[in-house]
């Protein structure tokens with residue numbers, strides 16, 4: 001079969017995966033050359049049919065291995081080309097030196113912090129490597145609580161851990177006993193999680209307001225969070241859904257009406273019309289007891305910065321925030 005040799009040569013000469021696929025179809029497709037050979041086989045019989053069938057099968061195998069080899073070669077080549085094209089030479093002078101980009105996470109942090117500074121909060125930071133007492137015990141998270149599970153929290157051999165939330169800063173702030181307390185605490189937190197909405201390191205902003213007496217109530221919390229969320233997301237509806245956190249009682253999760261479909265129901269809000277954006281509540285008395293504060297009242301809240309940034313900038317894979325891809329960052 002003369003065409004077989006020619007076709008094998010064509011396969012070897014092909015420059016792209018697309019044209020390779022065209023050749024494959026011209027051989028093995030419905031009207032392909034090999035398919036045709038098999039059809040023509042029906043016209044023969046006896047010894048000559050057997051002989052011919054053997055020939056076709058040998059050719060078929062030769063063509064298949066030539067295709068496979070070419071596919072491998074071209075795949076590697078295209079990958080190599082792609083890597084070369086996307087390589088960033090950081091030493092290259094790019095012209096416009098004054099152009100800088102904010103990272104979407106930092107921009108979101110700044111916007112959140114701006115609001116709370118405007119509302120007279122101060123900023124506190126806490127250690128990323130924490131102990132059990134500040135991360136769990138003092139926050140009324142008993143020994144058997146699932147949040148302590150090795151599945152969720154990164155532990156070191158000496159019993160220390162990477163904080164899985166910013167709430168330990170609540171405890172460290174209250175330990176100082178300088179009332180009134182009115183802080184937010186931005187920072188990184190760590191959990192054993194990795195998919196399109198989770199990353200092992202992400203960021204939270206914690207809020208804590210505490211003062212003597214029983215003057216600080218859920219109403220204060222509700223007021224400031226509603227004002228804050230309107231500042232962040234504009235004209236939205238807000239609802240408080242009763243929930244549970246060991247360190248607050250009562251507790252709530254706060255939803256905003258979906259900013260993409262305006263509450264009608266879409267893929268992002270899973271057709272509920274609502275998006276969950278933060279957790280909050282009135283500080284549980286057990287927490288005050290753990291730090292030795294008496295006759296005080298307060299509220300606390302915590303939010304995920306990546307979650308806010310994903311909503312504000314319509315980024316649908318959280319992991320892309322950490323890939324330092326200039327094509328994403330240049331949009332900010």
Ligand code: PHE
Nearest residue numbers: 165167245279280300301302
């Ligand atoms: N620490 C909680 C979390 O990580 C959030 C939270 C903070 C809830 C403060 C209530 C009060 O999910």
